[in-house]
Amino acid sequence: MTKEVHPFERYLRGGMIPHIWCEGCGNGIILNCFVHAIDDLKMDIDKIVVVSGIGCIGRLSGYTNTDSYHTTHGRAIAFATGVKLANPDLTVTVISGDGDLFAIGGNHFIHAARRNVDIKVICANNFNYGMTGGQYGPTTPLNAWTTTTPYGNIEHPFNLVHLAAASGAVYVARWTTLHVRRLVESIKKMLQKEGFAFIEVITPCPEIFGKRNKMATGIEMMNWFKKASDIQNNSDPAKAGITPERIVLGEFVDIEKPTYDYLLRDMILKVQKRVRGGE
Amino acid sequence: MAQKDRTVLTGKHFWEGDVACAEGAIAAGCRFFAGYPITPATEVAERMAQRLPEVGGIYVQMEDEISSMAAVIGASYAGVKSMTATSGPGFSLMQENIGLAVMTETPCVIVDVMRGGPSTGQPTKPAQQDVMQAKWGSHGDYEIIALAPNSVQEMFDLTIEAFNLSEIYRIPVIVLGDEIVGHMYERVTIPSKEAIKIVNRKMPQISPEKYAPFKPDKDLIPPMAIFGQGYHFYATGLTHDEAGRPRTDSIEAQKKLVQRLCDKIRKNVDKIVKLEKIMLEDADVAVVSYGITSRAALSAVRKARQERIKAGLLRLVTVWPFPDKYVAEVAEQVKALVVPEMNYGQLVREVERAAKETPVKFLPKLGEEPHKPIEILDALRRAHK
Amino acid sequence: MIAMPMRMWRKPLDTAKVKVPEGEVHIIKSRCKGCGFCIEFCPKEMLESSEEFNERGVHPPKVKDKSVCAHCSFCEAVCPDFAIYSVKKECKDGC
């Protein structure tokens, strides 16, 4: 029989698949949706840069057949800022985890959003630090069990979409790895949007998180998403909570405002004009 | 009307060192600055904020030094010469990503205008306390290049030099200034644009399919593709092979990579190192010095000569890689070496190591002000006996 | 959908003419990690776990009934491992 070739093969870095992610992990679905969106938009992949931080999903930049950079823990957005400002023709996407982006990298996230730098951020939220064996993180639900919350988590988690909206992101959405169609459309929208755009993707982590929280398989976690998800487009992100009973999904923010890059270029042109005129 | 070229402000100027440094960067082709305000380096940022837009460059003030360093690396990968400027506390924060820059072989320049530490220490006082941090500050084995200007003119000249070296060797280069050279006003002479030698990184000459981002040429330095040109390459802070693929479990890959990262500097020390040998021909005592201290050392040596003491000065313009060989030569020739440093003993350890049996007299200086020539002269007198 | 409660018991006259897209599922067994998403969420429930093991020791999915595939390609979209995809069947007698 002939060799099977996946339609998205050309978007994947040669020799890198199969990836390192566990059975039932949703990171691969996020990768799948990301290249799906690029394919739909017929984008010039030469102009796409994928940046990731540290953690399971951090490996993603190695799997996309694009210019990619795998930064230090938490610094993906800061690196991406440098790239985007230095070459505005590039579409710079940061794909990283909840711990990377919102614990060690939290400061960079809010400031990039505040500046409205034209970078796209996809956060794979698996509710814990998977790569290091399942410690609690900034998104771990209250009372959840992890290796460092052996008596249940006593910290309140971040509401990422609320945080993003409050920090000034121009596009904010949340989906799960089961809502692939909506996720792909959402990523397409994000890629075409100008400014700091953010998508949170709830992703199953059965091996590390699920097994400790009564969801031993990816299917169980995906069925939880199916059961609990409630799509509330354009609703108040402050109310978009995540509980065992209800995961509020949807597009929460979609606004226009001048990007940092635009204002910067604009300023430079003005200054240069003045200079030409000679002070 | 013809555009006024503002990239090189040819002519004579009366500037402080931080300004000269910024001008040097622009002259060298730097078009991206990411930083965070800190005394006594703030003036570099301020000058860049004002000047970069004039030449179409980007100034961005980040939320901290960690992100500043990350952004500098990002800009460099996007093909723009980039730098940051900071001082002790900020320099500490940058170490993480300096390590990343070393690992991903990123051309970029870090200006460290040294001040008194540890910790917040004495923001407005000069010091030479980051010399070792410049070499060992980030974790793991690596080589790095650090230059130590001792005048406002050199803040200009050596910043250009720093960029050239970083482009040649794909490595972060540190300009180790201090509060005095940073804030001191002196006359600076800027040559014509043509007279300034600029080096740019080596680009791949092969097709993207064949390109392996970390496959070195004979000189051990891999040609550097930049984002957006269709090379679709991958760079990671993880140990990687020539194709850039992570090799976290292969000892071979680790050895191969780390060795090359060090060797590309070690094997090129002669090309990299810059020194000043003053009155060393017949010297039997010598001062080994760098940075601002070397100016006090020079006048001390002159006075010593008036007292018929055969004194000489070996000034290290390049402190890293450390020029062992040259220090050793001098050490063999003299009976003793005098090493003044504005710290409690850092580079002197390297000198001692290179000097072998030759006695080394260390003159520490902590805080407030630099060495007085007379202090160094006394040391020479004693060493001469 | 229409609430007109009329008895509709006949096979529509145009059944033969009406063409619906049909798909053909391809499975790259070696890549499968056996998460089972494709099987669990196939709206046509046309996939099932196979008996065979692949080199990573899991049972890749296999097609239960290929005639029902609607070429929605959800299996392709939800597969984390790029191990399954569906292609549109080129239907004969030109449609």
Added chain:
Amino acid sequence: MSSPQPKPEEEIRIGVYVCHCGLNIAGSVNCEEIAKYAATLPHVALAKDYRYTCSDQGQELIKKDIKEHKLNRVVVASCSPRLHEPTFRRTCEEAGLNKYLFEMANIREHCSWVHLYEKEKATEKAKDLVKMAVAKAALLEPQEEAVVPIIRKALVIGGGVAGIQAALDLADTGYKVYLVEREPSIGGRMAQIDKTFPTMDCSICILAPKMSDVGRHPNIELLTNSEVKEVKGYIGNFKVKVLKKPRYVTKDCSACNDCVKECPVTTPNEFDVGLATRHAIYTPFAQAVPSTYIIDRNICLNKDNIITCDKCIRACERKAIDFDMKPETVELEVGTIIVATGADVYDPASLVEYGYTKYSNVITSLEFERLINAGGPSGGHLIRPSDMQIPKVVAFIQCVGSRSEKGGRPYCSNVCCMNTIKDSLLIKEHWPETQIYVFYMDIRAFGKGFEDLYKRAKKEGVIFIRGLPADIVEDRKTHNLWLIGENTLQKELYKVNVGMVILSVGIEPQKDSEVIQRLFTLSKTSDGFFMEAHPKLRPVDTPTGGVFLAGCAEGPKDIKDSVTQASAAAARAGILMSQGKVTVEAITPLVIAEKCQVCGLCTRVCPYNAIISSKELKKTEVIEAACAGCGTCGAECPYEALTMRHFTDEQIHAQIDAATEMNANKKIVAFCCNWCSYAGADFAGVSRMQYPPNVRVIRTMCSGRVAPKFVERAFARGAAAVLVSGCHIGDCHYINTNIQTQKRVERLWKKMERLGLNKDRLQLAWISAAEGEKFASKIREMQNVVGKVTKEEIEKSKAMTKEKAG
């Protein structure tokens, strides 16, 4: 609001008018005698009998007398107040007499027509009825009617041709109209039909323009795929909740059909009666309004909120598909409502002898319409399902599901005869060689141009045979069909072989018409269609003020009649809205503060929350506009602190007393609610159903008004039996007030048991406006009870008043 009391010194002068109604009354009642008798009654200033009291002369006479004889009360003994009370009330007003000082004695529907053959007894009863009316009249008081504004917006329910016509008429008049249709498109049955009789117009060709007019009309807001869920309020001021179900396709849809080509799931198309296929995303038919497509989530692959298949989304250039659409409840405020919910088609499968669903070549007339339609599944070719061949011989069978007591419905479905004739001509037009049989009971070609069409069919050679087939047998090989039956004209058996049989199926009420019935408290006829307020004089009104009927919801009818009726309904609604206000009958309660103990019982029983008693303020208040005047609060109040205007305790007591004055022990006192049971009694009269003449009906607005003490008083006065009757549970005109009635009667029964009385003497009956026969038989049945009642029991039952009920 308190009504102006008649000045105490004013002497009460009642004028009584006994109507002959030609021979309708005079035929079985001695009117002169009654008039003479009336003159002897207290307060009666004059009593006359007259041939047609409702005539102009009759009314003039009354007016003249009022002025000349200073009459301050008027009683007319004639037909049902449900018919002519408004007429005579107007007469009084024209003479300057408050219309609430008028009372009627129903001696036609309740007397002359139901006792055709016992003139003496009927006359005696008529006297009683007049006496009761006079007794009440003496206690009548003038009332001022509250005026409520009418919202100048209308709701039309149902987007068939009737609903469309009604909506357009109202919208063109300038009123805002909400048209609610539960299907994805308006058009209804007419859109499915190929040609219309007798003119043979292309049905959709004449309907489609009207449909798009609706879609475009600035005054019409079209809500398709929507259902009315809740109705509150009253005439002129309805609050309606409509559930708008999601289409999952937005208005951006350009109906380009690209999505359909991609959609992988199919199902039989309802519009083509399952003869053609549709996809999960579809439009029911080409001319649908709105043209926006819709997704059938029942068959769509995308369940819950997971999109597995995004084929349509990707196919849609205009991004018009939105699986996140959610059902929304729209709240409408309207002044008038037109119910045009249409009808259903009879399902012939239950008539096994015709073999529908057993033999593929037996089809229904609706399937025929789709087959013969050029836009239909066969492109207009009349093909037989078995082999897709055009049959040489076809047979129509009439009255399938109609005019049959055993299989289907007892009534005539009105349109089938002409429809068949039309269809037969269509076949002849396309395939002249075809041999056509029509098997019928009677051919009813009663309408304009119908007979001509019938003749044409005969001329074209269509063979009409009287006598429906007894059986149909299929030839296994050819799938031809043998029709076996008797030709009742030639008195001979026939056995006809045909290629295809078309069952001319009847029309039946919507399966779920109860829903609408409950929402608007409508009545139904025995056929199950909605009942008009009056068959002759208010044919498009319903008993519920502000609610009107149009189309087949009211009864089987053809397109022309539906459209006519729709325009009529629109006109009726328009009248209300153009007036802008309506007076509500002054039958709401007044609170007598000094008697009220603020116990809150009235509040608890009021179905409209129209009466509020506040312990804090120590008072009870009636919200005039919200009150519908059922009177159950008055019945509930233990302190007699509520006066039900125009139905006061005193007035009802007076009626009871009058009814029981003479040989009470032979009489039945019946309390009938205005909307169902009294109307039912009227219907018995209209239908001349005979029953014993010893019943005396007292009309209350609702059976909920019947206080236990009324019943007790009747027994105390020696009545042999008492009947309390109202609308069926669930059909109560006042939401659910008749449940109170039931409780009260049950309490009374317990009490009777305690006192050792025969419970059968008190009966409770639910009788709808259509159940005349039920009323009649109830009275017959109670007659037996009356026969058995002994003197002792009568005496014993007087004890009832001594002890409070329950």
